[in-house]
Amino acid sequence: MRNKDFITGKVPITKEEVRAISINKLDLLNAKTFIDVGAGTGSVSIEAGYSYPNLKVIAIERNDDAYELVNKNKEKFNLKNVEVIKAYAPIKLDGDIKADAIFLGGTGKKLEEIIDWSKELLVPGGRLVANFIIIDTFYEMLRLIKEKGFKEIDVTVLNVAKLEKLGTGEYFKPHNPIYIISCEKGVE
Amino acid sequence: MRNKDFITGKVPITKEEVRAISINKLDLLNAKTFIDVGAGTGSVSIEAGYSYPNLKVIAIERNDDAYELVNKNKEKFNLKNVEVIKAYAPIKLDGDIKADAIFLGGTGKKLEEIIDWSKELLVPGGRLVANFIIIDTFYEMLRLIKEKGFKEIDVTVLNVAKLEKLGTGEYFKPHNPIYIISCEKGVE
Amino acid sequence: MRNKDFITGKVPITKEEVRAISINKLDLLNAKTFIDVGAGTGSVSIEAGYSYPNLKVIAIERNDDAYELVNKNKEKFNLKNVEVIKAYAPIKLDGDIKADAIFLGGTGKKLEEIIDWSKELLVPGGRLVANFIIIDTFYEMLRLIKEKGFKEIDVTVLNVAKLEKLGTGEYFKPHNPIYIISCEKGVE
Amino acid sequence: MRNKDFITGKVPITKEEVRAISINKLDLLNAKTFIDVGAGTGSVSIEAGYSYPNLKVIAIERNDDAYELVNKNKEKFNLKNVEVIKAYAPIKLDGDIKADAIFLGGTGKKLEEIIDWSKELLVPGGRLVANFIIIDTFYEMLRLIKEKGFKEIDVTVLNVAKLEKLGTGEYFKPHNPIYIISCEKGVE
Numbered sequence: 001m002r003n004k005d006f007i008t009g010k011v012p013i014t015k016e017e018v019r020a021i022s023i024n025k026l027d028l029l030n031a032k033t034f035i036d037v038g039a040g041t042g043s044v045s046i047e048a049g050y051s052y053p054n055l056k057v058i059a060i061e062r063n064d065d066a067y068e069l070v071n072k073n074k075e076k077f078n079l080k081n082v083e084v085i086k087a088y089a090p091i092k093l094d095g096d097i098k099a100d101a102i103f104l105g106g107t108g109k110k111l112e113e114i115i116d117w118s119k120e121l122l123v124p125g126g127r128l129v130a131n132f133i134i135i136d137t138f139y140e141m142l143r144l145i146k147e148k149g150f151k152e153i154d155v156t157v158l159n160v161a162k163l164e165k166l167g168t169g170e171y172f173k174p175h176n177p178i179y180i181i182s183c184e185k186g187v188e
Numbered sequence: 189m190r191n192k193d194f195i196t197g198k199v200p201i202t203k204e205e206v207r208a209i210s211i212n213k214l215d216l217l218n219a220k221t222f223i224d225v226g227a228g229t230g231s232v233s234i235e236a237g238y239s240y241p242n243l244k245v246i247a248i249e250r251n252d253d254a255y256e257l258v259n260k261n262k263e264k265f266n267l268k269n270v271e272v273i274k275a276y277a278p279i280k281l282d283g284d285i286k287a288d289a290i291f292l293g294g295t296g297k298k299l300e301e302i303i304d305w306s307k308e309l310l311v312p313g314g315r316l317v318a319n320f321i322i323i324d325t326f327y328e329m330l331r332l333i334k335e336k337g338f339k340e341i342d343v344t345v346l347n348v349a350k351l352e353k354l355g356t357g358e359y360f361k362p363h364n365p366i367y368i369i370s371c372e373k374g375v376e
Numbered sequence: 377m378r379n380k381d382f383i384t385g386k387v388p389i390t391k392e393e394v395r396a397i398s399i400n401k402l403d404l405l406n407a408k409t410f411i412d413v414g415a416g417t418g419s420v421s422i423e424a425g426y427s428y429p430n431l432k433v434i435a436i437e438r439n440d441d442a443y444e445l446v447n448k449n450k451e452k453f454n455l456k457n458v459e460v461i462k463a464y465a466p467i468k469l470d471g472d473i474k475a476d477a478i479f480l481g482g483t484g485k486k487l488e489e490i491i492d493w494s495k496e497l498l499v500p501g502g503r504l505v506a507n508f509i510i511i512d513t514f515y516e517m518l519r520l521i522k523e524k525g526f527k528e529i530d531v532t533v534l535n536v537a538k539l540e541k542l543g544t545g546e547y548f549k550p551h552n553p554i555y556i557i558s559c560e561k562g563v564e
Numbered sequence: 565m566r567n568k569d570f571i572t573g574k575v576p577i578t579k580e581e582v583r584a585i586s587i588n589k590l591d592l593l594n595a596k597t598f599i600d601v602g603a604g605t606g607s608v609s610i611e612a613g614y615s616y617p618n619l620k621v622i623a624i625e626r627n628d629d630a631y632e633l634v635n636k637n638k639e640k641f642n643l644k645n646v647e648v649i650k651a652y653a654p655i656k657l658d659g660d661i662k663a664d665a666i667f668l669g670g671t672g673k674k675l676e677e678i679i680d681w682s683k684e685l686l687v688p689g690g691r692l693v694a695n696f697i698i699i700d701t702f703y704e705m706l707r708l709i710k711e712k713g714f715k716e717i718d719v720t721v722l723n724v725a726k727l728e729k730l731g732t733g734e735y736f737k738p739h740n741p742i743y744i745i746s747c748e749k750g751v752e
Contacts, residue, residue: 001212017209017344024189024208029239051217134545139703155351156205157360157741159535159723161553163343169510172345174550177537177721322733327515345553347535347723349741357698362738365533365725377588393585393720400565400584405615427593531727532581533736539719548721 001047007073011066013041014105017160018131018178022103025129025154025182028052031100035060035121037089037114038105042070042082049074049082056081058097062088090117098123104130104141111137115144124187131178138179150183189235195261199254201229202293205348206319206366210291213317213342213370216240219288223248223309225277225302226293230258230270237262237270244269246285250276278305286311292318292329299325303332312375319366326367338371377423383449387442389417390481393536394507394554398479401505401530401558404428407476411436411497413465413490414481418446418458425450425458432457434473438464466493474499480506480517487513491520500563507554514555526559565611571637575630577605578669581724582695582742586667589693589718589746592616595664599624599685601653601678602669606634606646613638613646620645622661626652654681662687668694668705675701679708688751695742702743714747 003016014022028034028048036045036059045059059082061067067086074082085091090113099121104114118128128150132138145153157179161172191204202210216222216236220243224233227247237245247270249255255274262270273279278301287309292302306316316338320326333341345367349360379392390398404410404424412421412435421435435458437443443462450458461467466489475497480490494504504526508514521529533555537548567580578586592598592612596619600609603623613621623646625631631650638646649655654677663685668678682692692714696702709717721743725736 016212017346020212021205021208024204024212133547134542135539135547135703136545139699155358157349157351158205159347159349159550161345161347161550163345163511166510169512170343171509171511172553174535174537174552177548177550321735322730323515323727323735324733327511347738349738351699354698357700359697359699360741362723362725362741364738365736392588393722396588397581397584400580400588531734533725533727534581535723535725537721537723539721546719 001050003043006041006043006046007069007076008041009065009069011041011063011069014043014131015160015175018158018180019044019047021156021158021180022129022131023048023051025127025180026101026103027127028055028101031055033058033097033099034101034103035099036103036105039070039084040066040105042066042073042084044103044105045070045082046073046077046079049079050077053081057083058093059084060087060089060091062086090114093121097121099126101127101129104128111140112144115141115148119148119185122185124185126185127182128185129180129182131180133176133178135179138181141181145181145183149186151186152184154182156180189238191231194229194231194234195257195264196229197253197257199229199251199257202231202319203348203363206346206368207232207235209344209346209368210317210319211236211239213315213368214289214291215315216243216289219243221246221285221287222289222291223287224291224293227258227272228254228293230254230261230272232291232293233258233270234261234265234267237267238265241269245271246281247272248275248277248279250274278302281309285309287314289315289317292316299328300332303329303336307336307373310373312373314373315370316373317368317370319368321364321366323367326369329369333369333371337374339374340372342370344368377426379419382417382419382422383445383452384417385441385445387417387439387445390419390507391536391551394534394556395420395423397532397534397556398505398507399424399427401503401556402477402479403503404431404477407431409434409473409475410477410479411475412479412481415446415460416442416481418442418449418460420479420481421446421458422449422453422455425455426453429457433459434469435460436463436465436467438462466490469497473497475502477503477505480504487516488520491517491524495524495561498561500561502561503558504561505556505558507556509552509554511555514557517557521557521559525562527562528560530558532556565614567607570605570607570610571633571640572605573629573633575605575627575633578607578695579724579739582722582744583608583611585720585722585744586693586695587612587615589691589744590665590667591691592619592665595619597622597661597663598665598667599663600667600669603634603648604630604669606630606637606648608667608669609634609646610637610641610643613643614641617645621647622657623648624651624653624655626650654678657685661685663690665691665693668692675704676708679705679712683712683749686749688749690749691746692749693744693746695744697740697742699743702745705745709745709747713750715750716748718746720744
């Protein structure tokens with residue numbers, strides 16, 4: 001999906017190239033349940049729900065504006081498989097929910113708690129994918145997933161630049177470098 | 189899909205991050221027919237065919253080794269919806285084929301012919317996506333699609349680096365910068 | 377020199393990392409005369425004049441604000457060896473001036489004329505260095521210097537990002553990618 | 565100086581763009597003494613000594629092959645102002661040496677000791693510049709210089725790619741991303 005497909009407000013939206021890679025690394029094709037933590041505009045949740053109609057998507061977002069945006073985008077694309085929860089992760093989820101994949105897009109101060117909670121929720125072999133622009137949080141996450149025994153750790157730094165007009169010519173306008181971590185809960 | 193999922197030989201394989209973005213830009217979700225020109229190892233064809241079981245994929249590849257690899261990967265993933273044609277594009281396709289999306293991954297000297305042929309084959313609004321590492325070919329393609337009236341031109345340069353071990357530490361090993369062009373055949 | 381050392385206004389200043397590389401590629405250590413075309417804030421002229429007191433620096437700048445800035449910076453660093461000319465290059469220079477090195481930082485529409493004029497002015501083996509963010513102009517320059525027989529062509533694309541505060545953490549804020557071309561007038 | 569100017573062996577050489585920026589950040593113009601720790605091929609020492617004939621350069625290198633290379637390059641450029649010491653930093657230097665600038669190009673396991681030793685040796689306002697490709701060491705250095713009260717901390721990540729021939733075209737071949745840290749010993 002293109003970024004212009006989404007209703008956005010002042011909430012920063014994951015850029016489409018970053019979203020494409022992140023969703024790809026989540027391996028959602030045969031997944032049943034996907035949790036999007038700190039959903040922001042919800043673009044990851046929405047594209048996941050739209051691309052995989054049989055997938056159950058749970059988007060968790062605590063910010064008022066962002067929460068509303070996810071709901072607006074959910075409506076725009078008429079997605080029945082996306083549930084939006086207004087809360088500050090980690091939270092206790094109803095029922096006996098297990099996740100095949102979890103995405104961390106807006107992790108703040110509770111990084112370790114969220115990683116532990118993700119490990120609890122993930123099925124064996126389940127995928128955990130996270131995006132960072134802050135190097136401190138990136139580095140902390142990398143340390144934590146190694147320490148906590150996640151497997152198949154893959155770390156990418158992505159520098160995207162887009163061709164834009166400038167005067168009578170065109171130049172490559174750079175986006176912020178993004179660190180993408182993906183890993184799996186091991187099969188014990 | 190991860191790069192390690194594919195059978196590869198000496199044929200260079202599109203890196204998984206580049207493939208994820210390229211497939212995303214092809215908008216295959218509701219597409220019927222997709223043509224992959226210069227399929228290489230076929231990773232784009234295979235991932236497209238695997239991710240979208242209702243999509244008809246036509247992979248065109250003239251190189252012997254590459255042709256065999258696409259077939260091996262097709263077998264590995266047991267894909268009935270991928271047809272592999274050993275030929276040097278542009279070629280005349282049987283029947284009255286129209287494409288919703290075309291990917292150029294291995295365009296060589298016949299760039300303008302292939303673009304004209306793509307425009308013929310594409311349905312109105314159909315997507316043309318191309319990857320380049322050679323700057324000459326990238327610029328030439330950009331010039332040609334503008335001249336030939338393609339719409340929604342979007343140009344990305346992608347610098348991916350992957351964390352790898354070096355001695356007792358880790359460093360970001362860079363991949364070659366890739367230029368990704370996507371555009372649409374206009375609706376007349 | 378650090379960027380904060382310079383008086384700047386609304387005129388864009390060459391970033392210090394780009395300036396360091398460009399001046400390095402100009403090989404000014406044993407040069408007598410250096411011409412800076414489209415001097416902008418004059419940071420390249422000023423750093424060159426400051427670093428090499430025996431070098432004669434000629435800065436050509438047509439923009440009013442920029443012209444004034446070069447002069448202000450010249451004064452700030454008390455540089456007697458920097459001459460600032462308010463003009464639109466190429467111009468006829470007084471006397472029998474030959475240049476050991478020429479820098480193009482703000483080339484606009486007269487690219488080919490400026491390259492020809494540079495070739496005239498340069499001593500055999502003299503260095504021509506140029507910075508671009510516009511890809512069209514970069515590519516045109518590359519084509520022209522090949523066509524006109526410049527030697528030792530070296531092309532760098534430079535992606536610089538600087539660590540900056542963001543909330544309670546730090547992220548790498550990217551600068552625009554810069555194309556740096558350097559080459560030499562051959563010795564006939 | 566160009567990389568081809570140096571005698572190199574199997575010892576990895578700092579790329580010329582990285583060297584230009586690093587030397588620039590060392591502010592050697594009015595410096596008296598510069599120490600290059602882990603000199604490698606010595607390209608930083610040699611270019612510093614060559615560019616600033618009045619500068620005293622002390623290159624410390626423990627590796628046999630690298631030590632010999634620094635000496636060979638010193639001879640090639642006939643530099644009387646470069647002293648090469650075969651040792652594993654930190655070491656006690658003769659006399660009452662104070663440094664205006666210190667460069668860390670090959671810091672291994674003794675990072676904290678070397679930073680402490682650098683702080684001892686530097687004059688107030690003296691410059692400490694370091695290059696890293698290993699992210700662990702980069703982060704550790706950043707943490708340590710903050711902790712130890714260094715000032716004017718400036719952190720750059722540099723992605724350089726060079727245009728090279730590929731088949732009948734040209735592509736940008738990427739170098740490893742380099743983290744460049746520069747800072748100053750505060751004036752107490």
